[in-house]
Amino acid sequence: xxxxxxxxxxxxxxxxxxxxxxxxxxxxxxxxxxxxxxxxxxxxxxxxxxxxxxxxxxxxxxxxxxxxxxxxxxxxxxxxxxxxxxxxxxxxxxxxxxxxxxxxxxxxxxxxxxxxxxxxxxxxxxxxxxxxxxxxxxxxxxxxxxxxxxxxxxxxxxxxxxxxxxxxxxxxxxxxxxxxxxxxxxxxxxxxxxxxxxxxxxxxxxxxxxxxxxxxxxxxxxxxxxxxxxxxxxxxxxxxxxxxxxxxxxxxxxxxxxxxxxxxxxxxxxxxxxxxxxxxxxxxxxxxxxxxxxxxxxxxxxxxxxxxxxxxxxxxxxxxxxxxxxxxxxxxxxxxxxxxxxxxxxxxxxxxxxxxxxxxxxxxxxxxxxxxxxxxxxxxxxxxxxxxxxxxxxxxxxx
Amino acid sequence: xxxxxxxxxxxxxxxxxxxxxxxxxxxxxxxxxxxxxxxxxxxxxxxxxxxxxxxxxxxxxxxxxxxxxxxxxxxxxxxxxxxxxxxxxxxxxxxxxxxxxxxxxxxxxxxxxxxxxxxxxxxxxxxxxxxxxxxxxxxxxxxxxxxxxxxxxxxxxxxxxxxxxxxxxxxxxxxxxxxxx
Numbered sequence: 001x002x003x004x005x006x007x008x009x010x011x012x013x014x015x016x017x018x019x020x021x022x023x024x025x026x027x028x029x030x031x032x033x034x035x036x037x038x039x040x041x042x043x044x045x046x047x048x049x050x051x052x053x054x055x056x057x058x059x060x061x062x063x064x065x066x067x068x069x070x071x072x073x074x075x076x077x078x079x080x081x082x083x084x085x086x087x088x089x090x091x092x093x094x095x096x097x098x099x100x101x102x103x104x105x106x107x108x109x110x111x112x113x114x115x116x117x118x119x120x121x122x123x124x125x126x127x128x129x130x131x132x133x134x135x136x137x138x139x140x141x142x143x144x145x146x147x148x149x150x151x152x153x154x155x156x157x158x159x160x161x162x163x164x165x166x167x168x169x170x171x172x173x174x175x176x177x178x179x180x181x182x183x184x185x186x187x188x189x190x191x192x193x194x195x196x197x198x199x200x201x202x203x204x205x206x207x208x209x210x211x212x213x214x215x216x217x218x219x220x221x222x223x224x225x226x227x228x229x230x231x232x233x234x235x236x237x238x239x240x241x242x243x244x245x246x247x248x249x250x251x252x253x254x255x256x257x258x259x260x261x262x263x264x265x266x267x268x269x270x271x272x273x274x275x276x277x278x279x280x281x282x283x284x285x286x287x288x289x290x291x292x293x294x295x296x297x298x299x300x301x302x303x304x305x306x307x308x309x310x311x312x313x314x315x316x317x318x319x320x321x322x323x324x325x326x327x328x329x330x331x332x333x334x335x336x337x338x339x340x341x342x343x344x345x346x347x348x349x350x351x352x353x354x355x356x357x358x359x360x361x362x363x364x365x366x367x368x369x370x371x372x373x374x375x376x377x378x379x380x381x382x383x384x385x386x387x388x389x390x391x392x393x394x395x396x397x398x399x
Numbered sequence: 400x401x402x403x404x405x406x407x408x409x410x411x412x413x414x415x416x417x418x419x420x421x422x423x424x425x426x427x428x429x430x431x432x433x434x435x436x437x438x439x440x441x442x443x444x445x446x447x448x449x450x451x452x453x454x455x456x457x458x459x460x461x462x463x464x465x466x467x468x469x470x471x472x473x474x475x476x477x478x479x480x481x482x483x484x485x486x487x488x489x490x491x492x493x494x495x496x497x498x499x500x501x502x503x504x505x506x507x508x509x510x511x512x513x514x515x516x517x518x519x520x521x522x523x524x525x526x527x528x529x530x531x532x533x534x535x536x537x538x539x540x541x542x543x544x545x546x547x548x549x550x551x552x553x554x555x556x557x558x559x560x561x562x563x564x565x566x567x568x569x570x571x572x573x574x575x576x577x578x579x580x
Contacts, residue, residue, distance in 0.1 A: 008539065019440045019442070020440045024541075056447060059445060088441040120519045121417075121418045121419075121422040121423075121426070121444075122422065122519075123519075124422070124425065124426070127516075128516075128517070128518050128519040128522050129519050131517060131518035131519070132518040132519045132520055135518050135520070136519075138542075139485075140569050141450045141455070141458070141485070141571065142485045142519065142541070142542065145570065145571050145572045146451055146529065146542045146543055146544045146571075147517055147518065147520065147521030147524065147527070147529070147544050148513070148514070148517075148529045148542060148544070149514070149516075149517050149518060150516055152517075152529045154514055155512040156511070156512050156529070156530075156531065159510065159511070159512055159555075160510055163555065205515070205516075206493075206515040206516075207515055207516045208512055208513065208514050208515060208516065208517075208529070209512045209513040209515075210512075230574075241513075253542075255472075255539070257483075257531070257533075257538075257539035257540030257541070258491070258539065262510060
């Protein structure tokens, strides 16, 4: 396998509604930024991987073909990836394979998502219809008719974790929300920068037990892209490559009744271990400088501390209580604001997280720059109770 | 647009998508009045819809038993003996067939939450319980929702029993679970 570097990247702003752009117009913006950042044109791209989650969101089946056309990559091969919330991470994994295998020297990995074109006319709002579109990804015969949401699946897991280990508590979850909304205030592309208190979170309206409004990420529109290159090409076109030194993926049984338990996300543990082994990491909390974890919900960020081996199973709540994961802590988590603060533009999210880590490793993260960031983790999860996980370890050149 | 053209626009989308005209007027009056600049983003009503005559394949008997006999069946692996409900014709561990076994329709809640916000299709029913039920005699979980007067009374460990609806269509919603007192 050849070494693979990120040599260019770009992201649109993450926001609730890009009313003035279609999904392929958003993709064009991110692709253009990434190509300019890498200093290459569309002719030099060998192949592409597109992360696009929900066809209903785009109001288009096979939206990848229209993105590919619109950004001028005709006659080059491409593949579309759809792995629920982990779509962005899964797209990066395929892009990595294209380059590492030697098939191509330069691969564009681009995620894009609209969602708030979905609309409930009776209520005059988007969210319930967005949720209805998502529910088509639940088993149509047995699960869809029960009216659950993505949030209720993860809520069931968090409750099971609380019952087994006594945490995360509602206060611990609220602290994660406060942290991620605050972190977003330093990120110019974030959707939801806010200074809020634990009290604000605890008092916000209930969504699904134990999550209140501020425990949830919002639905986001946006596009993010990175350009991956082989070592030989990376050396030619950039003096600050960011290397993908570890990569792990796992897909659990989608039907939770087929799993031994639901209080831990086994796919995350398998993917993190695989990524650490590949990167030669033995003690992640000591050897990582920052992490972007998939905080679709506050409770699942705390479970991710455990599933990414930052602490023992059942001990995740301690890391937010002790400040380990705060911006000034030993291992800051979600300096971008994460999904809660920056946003969750589903297909783009894993790529936005990767963009964020790479920005720190390049020393270009501005006000929120993590000092001496050398190595970071991206965790991208999705599907019913975390069916998919992809983990990436990114490293700066001179470590 | 002239007034009669605006009315035609409302009638066209009302008839095409069954969206009440009052909602269309609320959302599109400003646009149709011509106030928006020519270069401003333009939104239109749309809907994606496909009809099916869907085959339930090897699970067909399960749904016919619900509809005809008010019976819930599980599927038991002929090798390892694991009983699945929802049923499956093949055991994914042993790669062997399953056989039908009748269940009593009693079970226990293994995981449970309360839904206060949800999709368009269910939002008028909140708050309701969303839970995984393990039916007695099975080794799997069934996702279900339960509309109960007091959501705080349903917990992990609560015993439930399946109740069949008078009107049955041959779908998983032909029965629902009720807590056992």
